[in-house]
Amino acid sequence: MSFNRKVLTLDEFTIQELRNLPHATGELSTLLRDIGLAAKRVNVEVNKAGLVDILGDAGSTNIQGEDVKKLDIFANNQFTKVLQHGISCAGIASEELDDIVVFDDEISNNSKYVVMFDPLDGSGNIDVNISIGTIFGVYRRVTERGKPCGKEDFLQRGIAQVAAGYIVYGSSTMLVYATRRGVNGFTLDPSIGEFCLSHPGIRCPEWGNIYSVNHGNFFRYEKPVQDYITACQKKDKSNGGPYTQRYIGSMVADVHRSLIKGGIFMYPGTTDKPAGKLRLAYECNPFAFMVEVAGGKATDGKQRILDIQPTELHQRVPLFIGSKGMMEELESYLHKQ
Numbered sequence: 001m002s003f004n005r006k007v008l009t010l011d012e013f014t015i016q017e018l019r020n021l022p023h024a025t026g027e028l029s030t031l032l033r034d035i036g037l038a039a040k041r042v043n044v045e046v047n048k049a050g051l052v053d054i055l056g057d058a059g060s061t062n063i064q065g066e067d068v069k070k071l072d073i074f075a076n077n078q079f080t081k082v083l084q085h086g087i088s089c090a091g092i093a094s095e096e097l098d099d100i101v102v103f104d105d106e107i108s109n110n111s112k113y114v115v116m117f118d119p120l121d122g123s124g125n126i127d128v129n130i131s132i133g134t135i136f137g138v139y140r141r142v143t144e145r146g147k148p149c150g151k152e153d154f155l156q157r158g159i160a161q162v163a164a165g166y167i168v169y170g171s172s173t174m175l176v177y178a179t180r181r182g183v184n185g186f187t188l189d190p191s192i193g194e195f196c197l198s199h200p201g202i203r204c205p206e207w208g209n210i211y212s213v214n215h216g217n218f219f220r221y222e223k224p225v226q227d228y229i230t231a232c233q234k235k236d237k238s239n240g241g242p243y244t245q246r247y248i249g250s251m252v253a254d255v256h257r258s259l260i261k262g263g264i265f266m267y268p269g270t271t272d273k274p275a276g277k278l279r280l281a282y283e284c285n286p287f288a289f290m291v292e293v294a295g296g297k298a299t300d301g302k303q304r305i306l307d308i309q310p311t312e313l314h315q316r317v318p319l320f321i322g323s324k325g326m327m328e329e330l331e332s333y334l335h336k337q
Contacts, residue, residue: 010036010175010186010195017181027112028138028163031088032177035115035136036186036195038082039167039175042075042120042134043188046169071126072096075119075134083115090114090141090149093313095282100313104148113162114139114153118282121166122250131170133252137286138163154313158285158306165290168252176202176256178290183259199260204296207240207325208262212247212254220270225301228333229266251278255287255321259294264322264330268301276318280310284319297327301334 008016014029076096083089084103090111091102095118103111117136125132140162141153165177173188175195185199211232218226235241246263248254254265269276278284288298288305298305298321308317320330 008197010197013184013186013197017179025112027088028179030086031083031113031115031138032163032165034082034086034088035079035165035167035177036175038079039134039173039195040188040193041078041082042167043169043173045071045074046126046132072120072123079117079119079134079136084108087111088113091153092117093154093281094119095279095314100149100151100154102148102150109148110145112140112145114141114149116154116281116285118279121252121283122248125248125250130248131168131250131253133166133168133250133256135166135252135283135286136164137161137281137289151313154281155310157309158280158288161285161289161306164286166252166256166286168256170253174198174256176259176290178293180293183290183294202259202294204259204291204294204323205262206295206323208258208264208323209242210244210246210257210261210263211266211326212258212263213245213266213268214247214249215245217268217270220272221268224333224336225266225268227336228330231333251283251287255291258322259291259296262323262326264320264326266321266330267319269318273316274318275316278316278319280305280308280315280317281313284317284321287319287321291321295324296322297324298322299327299331 011033014032018024018026018029076094083092087107088111090108091100091114093100093116115136115138119134120132121135122132139156139160141149143150143153163179167175174185176185183202185202186195187198189196232243235243258265267276267278284305291298300317
């Protein structure tokens with residue numbers, strides 16, 4: 001099988017981007033390629049999960065009180081080790097870990113960046129072969145270089161991210177990442193073991209016809225959210241519809257669809273959990289950064305996600321994210337409150 005040399009690999013693309021920025025050091029490009037390497041390792045295990053002993057619960061819970069899957073642990077270890085052995089990361093914070101991990105060695109202490117990640121979003125779907133993914137956000141550290149990074153490096157507002165992205169392990173494996181220059185998607189070609197540029201310059205359509213929300217919680221949502229969901233159900237050709245409800249239960253897959261095709265994803269707070277379930281640092285900020293760069297919007301229902309000042313590593317917030325037109329339509333209901 002011949003390979004189309006007009007298609008750029010992830011390595012080639014990041015090097016090409018580096019050439020367009022004469023003052024860049026290349027650390028971010030190296031960091032993104034490290035993340036791609038870890039993703040390929042996780043992808044191998046995801047694809048054979050039914051054949052080895054990595055399905056099911058690991059018998060422990062994470063700091064959020066959620067059951068940890070064996071593949072969660074594997075993914076967390078892979079991303080941690082690859083980033084630690086690279087030259088561009090001073091430390092990491094993971095949804096699966098209680099506290100930050102500082103890579104306290106000479107090379108890491110001189111690195112510019114820290115990374116926050118959810119190693120395996122949607123891991124509850126592992127046992128039933130539904131798409132899952134990895135989410136990450138990259139921040140330029142605010143502590144002095146040459147010394148170990150500190151917690152303040154990880155408690156920055158989302159707008160401070162220099163890059164963010166996700167990997168979706170589905171019918172094909174894709175790595176999508178954003179810098180302030182744009183959003184680009186790469187599909188893993190298993191024949192050569194490389195991520196290849198397949199979705200250059202992704203823009204989130206201003207409108208879509210899909211809304212994603214857990215209808216099972218409908219009566220635990222605030223009334224403005226209920227009213228908007230009801231309006232979505234009543235959409236027809238006379239008022240911009242019809243809208244279709246799609247909810248996978250894997251945030252990476254749901255937001256990926258909205259980013260590519262247009263749509264809105266909602267994870268509101270409920271009467272018993274007003275802060276919602278999603279983590280600001282590991283899930284909401286990275287997706288908010290990507291969707292905004294692509295032309296969409298993201299809020300917690302009251303303010304822009306990227307403007308929220310974190311107060312703790314595992315802080316939760318409600319999330320509404322997606323196409324600009326649909327988000328503004330939603331906000332017209334939320335502002336009535």
